[in-house]
Amino acid sequence: MKQLDQQVARRLTRFYVMALTVIAVLSVSGLLFIRRTISTHYADSRVVNVAGRQRMLSQRLTKLAVLRTTGLSSADTVSFDSLLHSWSQTHMQLRNGILAMEQAYMVRKSATLDSMFTRIEPAFRSIYKSFIRINNPQTTPADQQKALQIILKDEPAFLQQMNDIVFQFDTESFGRVKQLERIEWILTIATLLTLVIEGLFIFRPVVNYTKLIIHRLDRSEKTLQLVNRDLDVANRELAATNQNLAASNRKLVDTQQELLRTTEEKYQLQLAEDTVRSAALLEGQEEERRRFARELHDGIGQMLTGLKLHAEKLKSVSFPDEKHRLRFAELCDMIADTIQTTRQVSYNLMPSTLSDFGLGPTLQLLAEQTTRSAGIDVLFEGNRDGERLSPAMEIGLYRIAQEALHNAIKYAEAKTIQINLQQNPDKLVLLVSDNGKGFSVKTPSKVDKPLPMVNGLENMRTRSRLLNGELTIVSKPKKGTTVTVTVNLS
Structure with missing residues (x-):
């Protein structure tokens, strides 16, 4: 019977692990795919917004070009150079497939979009060169008028083609979303089918086996009640013994706590005494340094200074021998070094600047x-x-x-x-x-x-x-x- 229980348990465990693994793989795969698709869809949305902004930028540049050519003032304070640079740079990024915004976005393009960008390129180049000519301060008014005529002639075609590109971006993005919905349905159906198979081939055998175990436990419970009566009598005797032990333990704990408290008080007292002793030693040390520094500065330092002054007076005396004059100069230098060393030692002992x-x-x-x-x-x-x-x-x-x-x-x-x-x-x-x-x-x-x-x-x-x-x-x-x-x- 014991071997049969182990065989059934191993078999059920294997089925459970297989079923749960399939469900986990399906769930994780669905989550990863949805997360990846949402990320790419967000990039697609940014691309559509930027492509739509290109139409607005071209119209705004045209308006600024007309105002600059006619000499009229405008409330638009944006820089023509920065606006033209942003418009041209975004166009090249959309065409090349990498859009640099707050991060780099991949511009996913089909063959249709590539051909549409190829068709719009001549109009873009013509308008861009005309904008450059109008923005150039050295361009004559006549050349600016010609450039403006080119812009006004090519801009409708550029706007129409750019509008088609925006709608094509949106259409392809919507198609990818529909593809995600189809894959979601497939994953959902596979998960539900796995749950049905698990219910038929795993849960039903588990229920039948559980009924058998409950029947056996019911018979064992009656036998266990008889044994419990005997154990209850033994437990009462054991409880009385435990009460006696608990009383003894409380007394032992109280004794240990009192011993710990006494030890802690003794330690704190010793710590306080050592702290006071250390403070007194440091204070005495600093006081001795202060006194010694004062003695060096006021005593030996003053005497050395007087010695130096007397030596300075003797410099005016002429020496009959050159060696005597050199030795006297060395003596004066040695006195000066001694004064400086004394002052340094005095300062190190107790700095007056402190x-x-x-x-x-x-x-x-x-x-x-x-x-x-x-x-x-x-x-x-x-x-x-x-x-x-x-x-x-x-x-x-x-x-x-x-x-x-x-x-x-x-x-x-x-x-x-x-x-x-x-x-x-x-x-x-x-x-x-x-x-x-x-x-x-x-x-x-x-x-x-x-x-x-x-x-x-x-x-x-x-x-x-x-x-x-x-x-x-x-x-x-x-x-x-x-x-x-x-x-x-x-």
């Missing part, structure tokens, strides 16, 4: 100084007169840009670096990108633990997190690196 002019001008100055010192192109784009930020935010963003620039020069071996600063009332975006050799970016941990400042990248991440910003690093080997800091100002 507090005086803001983040934008300071980043621009950083790009210019790096270009001079490193010998590579460093470009700055962005807001130079944006709204001032808090001192902590300005120094934090400046340090991130400084660190990204340092990494690009030292490790990436970049040839071009671009710094971009975009600021609006709601958001600030700082971007540093280079064309260096790049590196593989490791996927950050899902747990947002505070990052120790052991290298430049972690230092930038820590500063971004303390500014309530988001740091994104995009890099691939040999594809360059892009560092983006986004701070929500609202």
